[in-house]
Amino acid sequence: MVRIAFFGPQGTFTEQAARVLAGGEELFPVETIPAAFEAVRSGAADGACVPVENSVEGPVTATLDSAVDGDPLVAVAEALLPIRFTVLVGADRDPVADPPRTVASHPHALAQVRGWLGEHLPGAEQLVASSTAAAAVGVLDGEYDAAVVAPVAAEHYPLKTFATDVADLADARTRFLLLRTPGTLPEPTGADRTSIVVAAANRTGSLAGLLTELAMRGINLTRLDARPVKGDYGTYRFFIDFEGHVTEPRIADALAAMRRRSMSVRFLGSHPRADGVTATIEPGAGNDDFVAADAWVEAVRKGELA
Amino acid sequence: MVRIAFFGPQGTFTEQAARVLAGGEELFPVETIPAAFEAVRSGAADGACVPVENSVEGPVTATLDSAVDGDPLVAVAEALLPIRFTVLVGADRDPVADPPRTVASHPHALAQVRGWLGEHLPGAEQLVASSTAAAAVGVLDGEYDAAVVAPVAAEHYPLKTFATDVADLADARTRFLLLRTPGTLPEPTGADRTSIVVAAANRTGSLAGLLTELAMRGINLTRLDARPVKGDYGTYRFFIDFEGHVTEPRIADALAAMRRRSMSVRFLGSHPRADGVTATIEPGAGNDDFVAADAWVEAVRKGELA
Numbered sequence: 001m002v003r004i005a006f007f008g009p010q011g012t013f014t015e016q017a018a019r020v021l022a023g024g025e026e027l028f029p030v031e032t033i034p035a036a037f038e039a040v041r042s043g044a045a046d047g048a049c050v051p052v053e054n055s056v057e058g059p060v061t062a063t064l065d066s067a068v069d070g071d072p073l074v075a076v077a078e079a080l081l082p083i084r085f086t087v088l089v090g091a092d093r094d095p096v097a098d099p100p101r102t103v104a105s106h107p108h109a110l111a112q113v114r115g116w117l118g119e120h121l122p123g124a125e126q127l128v129a130s131s132t133a134a135a136a137v138g139v140l141d142g143e144y145d146a147a148v149v150a151p152v153a154a155e156h157y158p159l160k161t162f163a164t165d166v167a168d169l170a171d172a173r174t175r176f177l178l179l180r181t182p183g184t185l186p187e188p189t190g191a192d193r194t195s196i197v198v199a200a201a202n203r204t205g206s207l208a209g210l211l212t213e214l215a216m217r218g219i220n221l222t223r224l225d226a227r228p229v230k231g232d233y234g235t236y237r238f239f240i241d242f243e244g245h246v247t248e249p250r251i252a253d254a255l256a257a258m259r260r261r262s263m264s265v266r267f268l269g270s271h272p273r274a275d276g277v278t279a280t281i282e283p284g285a286g287n288d289d290f291v292a293a294d295a296w297v298e299a300v301r302k303g304e305l306a
Numbered sequence: 307m308v309r310i311a312f313f314g315p316q317g318t319f320t321e322q323a324a325r326v327l328a329g330g331e332e333l334f335p336v337e338t339i340p341a342a343f344e345a346v347r348s349g350a351a352d353g354a355c356v357p358v359e360n361s362v363e364g365p366v367t368a369t370l371d372s373a374v375d376g377d378p379l380v381a382v383a384e385a386l387l388p389i390r391f392t393v394l395v396g397a398d399r400d401p402v403a404d405p406p407r408t409v410a411s412h413p414h415a416l417a418q419v420r421g422w423l424g425e426h427l428p429g430a431e432q433l434v435a436s437s438t439a440a441a442a443v444g445v446l447d448g449e450y451d452a453a454v455v456a457p458v459a460a461e462h463y464p465l466k467t468f469a470t471d472v473a474d475l476a477d478a479r480t481r482f483l484l485l486r487t488p489g490t491l492p493e494p495t496g497a498d499r500t501s502i503v504v505a506a507a508n509r510t511g512s513l514a515g516l517l518t519e520l521a522m523r524g525i526n527l528t529r530l531d532a533r534p535v536k537g538d539y540g541t542y543r544f545f546i547d548f549e550g551h552v553t554e555p556r557i558a559d560a561l562a563a564m565r566r567r568s569m570s571v572r573f574l575g576s577h578p579r580a581d582g583v584t585a586t587i588e589p590g591a592g593n594d595d596f597v598a599a600d601a602w603v604e605a606v607r608k609g610e611l612a
Contacts, residue, residue, distance in 0.1 A: 205521030
């Protein structure tokens with residue numbers, strides 16, 4: 001049976017995502033995001049599930065940094081989860097008669113329910129826990145009165161549900177990736193995402209040049225995140241997601257150009273988009289156009305056409 | 307006397323930066339980064355000091371988000387602080403005979419001393435506090451045995467210094483901004499930084515187009531960060547820093563082009579760079595070149611030249 005590591009502990013949104021992405025496989029939690037990558041690199045796991053981006057908080061920086069520190073892994077699938085929290089209290093507490101005086105969660109979770117807490121638990125002190133699930137454990141241990149957690153946490157801990165579907169922004173979402181060692185690529189579907197990380201040369205216009213390679217081929221950028229290169233203040237790597245699949249001629253052509261124009265490029269995967277949005281193909285920028293143009297140049301070189 | 311709010315509590319790196327940026331003024335701590343912005347917007351403070359970027363952790367997202375939510379503020383100065391931590395223990399503890407069993411700090415601080423802790427306090431449990439200074443308060447209260455803090459914290463809390471100059475990466479740095487309401491701009495120095503936030507149109511090539519406006523004027527990009535637009539999954543704002551000062555013709559020309567090509571632009575300030583690096587000016591892209599070219603076009607329009 002295939003073993004999939006996920007960024008734990010049990011009872012987090014990442015466990016929920018791992019069930020979506022690898023539901024039939026054996027799932028096991030690891031303590032940190034780097035440990036999830038390491039489990040795959042060392043062979044201890046066949047895959048890993050980690051969060052990559054949240055619509056409120058932005059990129060998950062530990063995931064981006066782990067993708068460049070160590071051997072390459074590639075994303076083969078993604079899941080997009082709505083982030084709606086459950087609030088748990090001790091099994092014996094009547095939260096109406098005896099409202100929680102402290103409420104704990106991961107700082108990102110607290111940031112996403114600040115309005116709800118102000119309205120429903122205005123007197124409660126907000127405390128920081130290392131994960132949403134750790135907050136639930138803290139309620140079990142009597143350390144906190146309430147915890148803001150992922151819905152799946154209610155299955156793992158013998159606590160009482162005080163509220164569900166809690167979120168200040170109705171459409172907050174987190175995107176998760178299933179990572180594996182490079183090998184077989186998922187089949188292209190027409191609604192794919194390709195991810196790379198690029199070290200742009202440190203000179204005027206280098207990033208503009210790289211993005212222009214995508215733009216002039218009509219390839220739509222879906223995300224760009226800069227991360228500082230540790231130990232080298234003022235230099236950055238760029239994590240770039242765009243529409244399309246590396247097996248498509250138009251994408252291969254763009255990748256080769258970016259490889260040539262940058263100091264280094266690492267391929268982070270091509271896989272179907274969870275939202276199913278099909279790629280926009282502009283006139284003259286379809287795969288057939290690239291193949292036909294290459295064929296014409298080849299014929300010109302052979303003296304067959306002009 | 308001018309009152310400057312800083313992201314507190316007292317005893318953090320932000321207080322150290324505020325002393326550098328507004329040392330002669332009355333400094334007062336506020337609890338959050340949004341509260342520091344709000345203090346200036348409401349008139350409760352004449353300025354605010356907040357962190358904007360760390361060379362290990364990347365952008366300070368609360369600062370970026372606060373810059374777009376609410377009335378415009380502009381950065382008028384910046385400070386670049388080396389991030390080297392002090393480790394404090396209780397005044398009565400002999401840390402050699404009785405090594406700390408728990409050590410607390412802000413998650414970003416813990417991330418930057420992980421190697422040092424593994425070597426010097428291998429058995430200590432690492433606990434998360436809401437700030438480095440809150441960890442020091444926790445040591446005072448007996449909640450933690452040790453705290454990883456900013457050097458200035460040693461002045462505020464009656465604790466014993468266990469170690470100083472603690473940092474896994476020798477050149478970790480954080481950049482801080484002094485913010486004010488728009489009004490007088492700092493004078494250009496030739497070593498300036500201009501910051502804007504841009505909402506790029508959601509179509510293929512829009513970001514490449516904006517960055518090309520800088521590149522073709524020979525203006526060097528120094529930072530680019532994407533932030534998700536809350537409540538609108540898949541759309542982003544771009545925080546862009548580049549060399550130069552808005553009073554320079556070459557910068558004004560680029561800003562006008564970006565204004566025209568984007569859905570919105572907000573000016574976030576032009577001020578001297580803390581590192582004193584002077585702008586690279588490419589041939590044909592100096593201020594005199596822009597002024598002379600405009601004068602020629604004007605003369606052509608009047609029929610005086612051709």
